[in-house]
Amino acid sequence: MAKTALVCGAGGFIGGHLVKRLKREGFWVRGVDLKFNEHAETEADDFVIGDLRDQLVVRDVVDRKFDEVYQLAADMGGAGYIFTGENDADIMHNSATINLNVLDACYKRNNKRVFYSSSACMYPEHNQLDPDNPNCSEDSAYPANPDSEYGWEKLFSERLYLAYNRNYGMQNRVARYHNIFGPEGTWQGGKEKAPAAMCRKIALAEPGQSIEVWGDGLQTRSFLYVDECVEGTIRLLRSDFEGPVNIGSEEMVTINGLAEMVIDIAGKDTGIKNIPGPLGVRGRNSDNRLIREKLGWAPSQSLRTGMEKTYGWISGEIQRLHNQRIAAE
Numbered sequence: 001m002a003k004t005a006l007v008c009g010a011g012g013f014i015g016g017h018l019v020k021r022l023k024r025e026g027f028w029v030r031g032v033d034l035k036f037n038e039h040a041e042t043e044a045d046d047f048v049i050g051d052l053r054d055q056l057v058v059r060d061v062v063d064r065k066f067d068e069v070y071q072l073a074a075d076m077g078g079a080g081y082i083f084t085g086e087n088d089a090d091i092m093h094n095s096a097t098i099n100l101n102v103l104d105a106c107y108k109r110n111n112k113r114v115f116y117s118s119s120a121c122m123y124p125e126h127n128q129l130d131p132d133n134p135n136c137s138e139d140s141a142y143p144a145n146p147d148s149e150y151g152w153e154k155l156f157s158e159r160l161y162l163a164y165n166r167n168y169g170m171q172n173r174v175a176r177y178h179n180i181f182g183p184e185g186t187w188q189g190g191k192e193k194a195p196a197a198m199c200r201k202i203a204l205a206e207p208g209q210s211i212e213v214w215g216d217g218l219q220t221r222s223f224l225y226v227d228e229c230v231e232g233t234i235r236l237l238r239s240d241f242e243g244p245v246n247i248g249s250e251e252m253v254t255i256n257g258l259a260e261m262v263i264d265i266a267g268k269d270t271g272i273k274n275i276p277g278p279l280g281v282r283g284r285n286s287d288n289r290l291i292r293e294k295l296g297w298a299p300s301q302s303l304r305t306g307m308e309k310t311y312g313w314i315s316g317e318i319q320r321l322h323n324q325r326i327a328a329e
C-alpha cells in the first residue's frame with residue numbers, strides 16, 4: 001500500500017512543488033485548494049477544490065488518517081498585498097480560520113502530526129532595523145512585535161499548533177519560511193514577491209530602460225530556492241523536532257544587489273530606479289544554527305543558481321504568452 005499525504009494549499013506555489021516531490025517518493029496525495037495551480041498541472045491523485053474556512057469542507061477532506069499532513073494554505077501575497085494595510089482583516093480572518101479548522105479536524109481524525117508553515121514575518125520589527133545585522137534566531141521571537149498582521153496571524157497559529165502538542169498529545173511541526181522563490185510561482189498581478197517581480201521587470205525592459213525598485217534598494221533579505229524549502233519541510237516533518245525552526249537561506253543580499261544579479265543573468269543593460277513603495281522590515285536573514293543542530297541539515301544552494309532557473313522560467317512564460325497573443329490576433 002502506498003503511503004498517503006494531505007497537502008492543504010496544493011494549488012499554491014510551494015504546495016505544488018511539495019505534491020510533485022511526494023509523488024516522486026511514491027505517495028498517494030490528496031491536494032486541497034480554492035483553485036488549481038495556474039502554472040502547472042497538478043500531480044495529486046485527488047485534488048479537491050474547496051474552501052478550508054468551511055468546516056464541512058475540512059471534515060470531508062480530512063476523512064481518514066494520512067501518513068503525512070502539510071498545512072500550507074494561507075491568504076498571502078508579496079509586500080504589495082501584506083504591507084499596505086488594506087487586506088489586514090482578510091489576511092487575519094482567513095488564515096486563522098483555515099488553521100483552526102484544519103488542525104482540529106486532523107486531531108479528531110487521529111492525524112497526530114501536521115506540518116505548519118509559519119513565516120519569518122513573525123519576527124519582531126525592532127530586531128530587523130539594521131540591514132547589515134538582522135536578528136532572526138528562533139529565540140528572538142519574544143517579546144513579539146511583527147510589523148504586519150500577516151506576521152501576527154502566523155505567530156498565533158504557531159502557538160495554536162504547539163498548544164495542541166502540549167494539551168492533546170499531537171506532534172505538530174512548525175517551520176518559519178524565509179522568502180521562498182522559484183519557477184511556477186506568482187510572477188505578476190500584485191501578489192508576486194521581489195525575486196519574481198525583478199525577473200519580470202527585467203525580462204520586459206526595453207534596451208537601456210530602467211526598472212523600478214521599491215525603497216532605496218539597500219534593504220536586505222535572503223531568498224530560498226523552492227526545492228530546498230520542500231527538502232527542509234519534509235525533513236522537519238519526519239524528524240523528532242517540533243520547532244519552530246527557520247527554513248531559509250543565510251545568503252543575505254540587498255534588493256538592489258538582487259536586481260543587479262538578475263540584470264547580469266539576463267545579459268541586459270537595464271538600469272535601476274529606486275522609488276517609494278511598501279517595504280517591510282529594513283533587514284532580514286535566516287539564522288540556520290538551530291536547523292543545523294536539530295536536523296543535521298541546512299540549505300546550501302547559492303542564490304545565483306536559483307535565480308538563473310527562475311529567470312529562465314519567467315522569461316519563458318512571458319515569451320509563451322506573447323506567442324499566444326500573436327497567434328490569437
Ligand code: NAD
Nearest residue numbers: 009011012013014033034051052073074117119177179180
Ligand atoms: P501561495 O499563495 O502560492 O499558496 C497558498 C495557497 O493557499 C493558495 O493556492 C491559495 O489559493 C490557498 N488558499 C488560500 N485560502 C484558502 C482557503 N480558504 N481554502 C483553501 N485554500 C486556500 O503561497 P506559498 O508561497 O505557496 O506559501 C505557502 C505557505 O508558506 C503559506 O502558508 C505562506 O504563508 C507560507 N510562507 C511562504 C513564504 C514564501 O516566501 N512563499 C514565506 C513564508 C511563509
